Structures are given as structure tokens and as C-alpha cells.
Amino acid sequence: MSQRLVVIGSQWGDEGKGKITDYFACKADMVVRYQGGNNAGHSVMFNGHKYSLQSIPSGIFNPATVNVMGNGMVVNPVSVVAELQKLHDQGITDYQLYISDRAAMVMPWHSDLDGAYECLKGGKLIGTTKKGIGPAYSDKYSRVGLRMGDLLEPDYFAERLKAAVEVKNRELEMLGLPAYDFDKVFAQYMELAKILGPKITDTSALINRYLREADKKILFEGAQGMMLCIDHGTYPYVTSSTPSSASVPVGAGISPKWIDNVLGVAKAYCTRVGEGPFPTELHDETAHEIRERGHEYGTVTGRPRRIGWFDGVVARYTSRLAGIDNWALMLFDVLSGLDKVKICTHYELDGEIIDTPPATISKFARCNPVYIELDGWKEDLTQIKDYNDLPEAAKAYIRKIEEITEVPVGVISVGPDRTQTIIVSEKLRNF
Ligand code: IMP
Numbered sequence: 001m002s003q004r005l006v007v008i009g010s011q012w013g014d015e016g017k018g019k020i021t022d023y024f025a026c027k028a029d030m031v032v033r034y035q036g037g038n039n040a041g042h043s044v045m046f047n048g049h050k051y052s053l054q055s056i057p058s059g060i061f062n063p064a065t066v067n068v069m070g071n072g073m074v075v076n077p078v079s080v081v082a083e084l085q086k087l088h089d090q091g092i093t094d095y096q097l098y099i100s101d102r103a104a105m106v107m108p109w110h111s112d113l114d115g116a117y118e119c120l121k122g123g124k125l126i127g128t129t130k131k132g133i134g135p136a137y138s139d140k141y142s143r144v145g146l147r148m149g150d151l152l153e154p155d156y157f158a159e160r161l162k163a164a165v166e167v168k169n170r171e172l173e174m175l176g177l178p179a180y181d182f183d184k185v186f187a188q189y190m191e192l193a194k195i196l197g198p199k200i201t202d203t204s205a206l207i208n209r210y211l212r213e214a215d216k217k218i219l220f221e222g223a224q225g226m227m228l229c230i231d232h233g234t235y236p237y238v239t240s241s242t243p244s245s246a247s248v249p250v251g252a253g254i255s256p257k258w259i260d261n262v263l264g265v266a267k268a269y270c271t272r273v274g275e276g277p278f279p280t281e282l283h284d285e286t287a288h289e290i291r292e293r294g295h296e297y298g299t300v301t302g303r304p305r306r307i308g309w310f311d312g313v314v315a316r317y318t319s320r321l322a323g324i325d326n327w328a329l330m331l332f333d334v335l336s337g338l339d340k341v342k343i344c345t346h347y348e349l350d351g352e353i354i355d356t357p358p359a360t361i362s363k364f365a366r367c368n369p370v371y372i373e374l375d376g377w378k379e380d381l382t383q384i385k386d387y388n389d390l391p392e393a394a395k396a397y398i399r400k401i402e403e404i405t406e407v408p409v410g411v412i413s414v415g416p417d418r419t420q421t422i423i424v425s426e427k428l429r430n431f
Contacts, residue, residue: 072251
């Protein structure tokens with residue numbers, strides 16, 4: 001039977017999933033993205049080069065790995081072609097990539113609408129990436145969207161596109177935005193189909209074939225983070241998909257029974273881009289220090305990320321929702337040099353101590369973190385290869401996270417390179 005590993009972000013995105021996925025992708029036969037789109041910005045660093053991926057799976061650098069963009073994604077063909085071109089320019093020319101014929105397609109008007117909806121919200125912006133992710137998912141669920149497989153049937157695509165352009169132009173007109181010309185969009189997408197067409201297929205069938213083979217290792221690569229989940233995140237300051245292991249079966253087209261190994265990626269502290277409540281947020285010199293040391297600026301938008309202490313309430317919540325078996329604790333080296341480090345164990349809300357996040361952002365915004373404070377450590381961790389060689393204070397910090405969340409730390413990342421990764425869990429070492 002195959003081995004499966006699901007890698008998900010457990011905070012507000014940008015936890016370092018790209019690096020961890022890339023680490024395991026080197027050993028994987030298949031890497032599958034199953035939700036989100038090019039709103040993700042996965043940085044992968046190896047051989048001294050930094051690569052940035054948006055919608056393409058992180059296994060793309062290994063010629064032997066099959067990369068799949070699953071049906072649960074929203075795929076922007078313009079951006080996929082641009083991403084592939086950029087990879088070509090960086091010398092990445094030998095890869096295997098397949099795109100689900102059932103994946104929703106992001107159309108040019110989706111990013112226009114994303115921007116316009118944000119403007120209509122006045123001061124209450126979500127701070128989206130403006131990639132059109134929300135409008136593309138909305139069209140999917142309203143059953144007016146186009147799908148990647150439509151590109152393979154020009155007549156059918158023309159029919160669906162005509163209907164979509166008619167509806168969307170009315171909407172764009174109401175918002176004072178320029179309309180789209182059917183012929184121009186059709187011609188552009190037929191050109192894209194020439195490049196992407198050979199990669200579009202029934203990816204569920206492909207994944208299921210691999211699942212049944214004894215020697216195959218399959219990695220499911222989540223995007224964003226659980227606190228941006230449309231159902232369980234800080235709604236409405238969320239993305240439009242479910243960045244959880246729970247999305248894998250639907251978004252990849254497999255049975256839920258295959259999911260048995262979930263790695264929750266968490267920074268050793270917390271960050272968030274865009275708006276929304278963030279109880280452990282720091283506004284002092286420590287935040288500045290962590291931001292600069294951790295290069296905490298958005299990969300997609302370049303925005304400075306908001307910084308806070310590790311939030312144990314969020315970690316407990318996301319591990320409960322996603323069935324996290326191990327944590328991958330990222331950017332651990334960034335905390336070196338601080339006199340004291342803090343971990344949030346509970347929130348205080350209107351005079352009461354609570355141990356799980358409230359449902360509304362109005363309550364969430366009133367939550368005050370309850371911290372435990374631990375001694376920091378001064379040592380540089382970036383060359384450490386073995387858990388036992390970590391300073392005692394760093395080990396105590398890890399043990400406290402394990403105690404608060406009741407989930408073991410299976411991976412510790414002490415630098416951006418693949419080699420700067422300490423694997424503690426036996427099961428993960430054997431993947
Ligand atoms: P959208 O996904 O572009 O609709 O943006 C909705 C919210 O999710 C915004 O706050 C974004 O900043 C955030 N977001 C979307 N994708 C990512 C990501 O990959 N990392 C971190 N935040 C993200």
C-alpha cells in the first residue's frame with residue numbers, strides 16, 4: 001500500500017509549507033495541490049537559489065515526481081503559463097505536471113471583481129491577494145464557472161464562455177468596470193489551451209492509481225492556513241477554500257479513508273497578512289526584530305507580515321479540526337537571541353478564560369492572550385542537525401508546545417535550506 005502525507009498550514013498561512021513540502025517532495029512519487037490557487041506563495045530554497053511558486057506544486061523541481069493540480073483548486077491558466085515560463089528561465093525544464101479537468105478556472109474578470117468587492121467594503125477590507133480567488137470559487141458554487149477540462153472542447157468552451165461573458169459584463173458594468181470581448185478572451189484561452197491542454201486530465205484516476213501501488217509515496221500539499229478556512233477561520237477575514245486535511249478527499253478526488261498522516265506546519269511564532277483579529281500580535285521592538293530576522297514580507301504581495309507570539313489556542317483548535325499527527329515547527333532559528341519567549345495558552349474574553357477560539361471576529365478581537373513566559377536562548381541554531389544538540393531552553397520551548405497542544409513536534413526547521421531540517425519523528429523519517 002502507498003504511503004500518504006498531508007502537509008497543511010495550521011496558522012494564517014505563510015508557515016513555511018513550501019520548504020517542508022519540498023523536503024518531502026524529494027522522496028515523494030507524487031505531489032498534489034487540492035485547494036486554493038495562485039493566492040499561495042510558496043518559497044523553496046535549495047542549492048543557494050530561491051524559487052517562488054504560486055499554483056504549481058512544490059514537487060516541480062524533481063523530474064521524477066508527478067505533480068498534480070487537483071479539482072479542488074481554482075486554476076488561472078494565464079498565471080500557470082507565466083509560472084512555467086519563469087521556471088524555464090531559471091533552468092527548471094524537466095518536470096511532470098498534470099491539471100485536473102474538473103478544476104475551476106480563474107477568468108480575467110475574477111481579479112477585477114476581487115478588487116471591486118474590496119473597494120465596496122469601504123474601510124472593512126479583507127485584504128485579499130486580488131487574484132480573483134473568492135469570485136472564482138463563488139462562480140463555481142453558483143454553477144456558472146468554467147472548468148479546465150472545458151479548454152479541451154473548443155465548441156463547448158465557446159458556449160460556456162459566451163454565457164459567462166454576458167453575465168459577467170453586466171456585473172462589471174454595474175461596478176463601473178470595463179467589459180470583456182468574447183472573441184478576444186476566446187482567442188487568448190485557445191492559445192493557453194495549446195500549452196496546457198496536454199497536461200489537463202482526470203487527475204483523480206491518476207492519484208487513485210498511485211494510491212493503490214505499494215511503493216508509492218504521495219504528498220498532499222495544502223495552501224494557506226487553517227485560520228484562513230472559510231468554515232473554521234476568522235470569518236470573514238478568510239480565504240474562500242478549506243485549507244485542511246479535510247479538503248484532500250474532495251479536492252483530490254480520493255476516499256477519506258486514505259488520510260492517515262497529517263503534518264501541521266506552524267511557525268515557532270505567528271504571522272498574519274491582511275486584516276482580521278490576531279490575539280498574540282506584537283507591536284513592539286520584538287515584532288520588528290522577528291520580522292527582519294524571519295524576512296516576514298509576503299511572497300505574493302510584498303506586504304510586511306503582522307507578527308505575534310505562538311498561539312497555543314489556535315494550534316489546539318487546528319489540530320482538533322485537521323487531525324494533526326505531528327507539528328513541523330518552522331523558523332525556529334529566528335527566535336534565537338530573545339531574552340524571554342512567550343506562548344499563549346488561553347484567551348481571556350470578557351473576564352472569562354477560554355481555551356478555544358470564539359466564532360465571531362467581534363469576540364475574537366476582544367480576546368486577550370494569556371501567556372506563559374520561558375527563558376530564551378542565545379545560540380545560533382542554523383547548523384544544528386540533531387534534536388539533542390539544541391540548547392536546553394529551546395528544548396523546553398518545544399516541550400511546552402507539545403504539552404499545550406498534545407501533539408508531538410516531528411520536524412524542526414532551523415533555516416531556509418533543505419539541509420537545515422531536523423526530523424524527530426520516526427514515521428516522517430521513513431517517508
Ligand atoms: P484571498 O485568498 O486572495 O481571497 O485572500 C483572503 C485572505 O487570505 C487575505 O487575508 C489574504 O492575505 C489571505 N491569504 C490568501 N492566501 C494566502 C497565503 O498563501 N498565505 C497567507 N495568507 C493568504
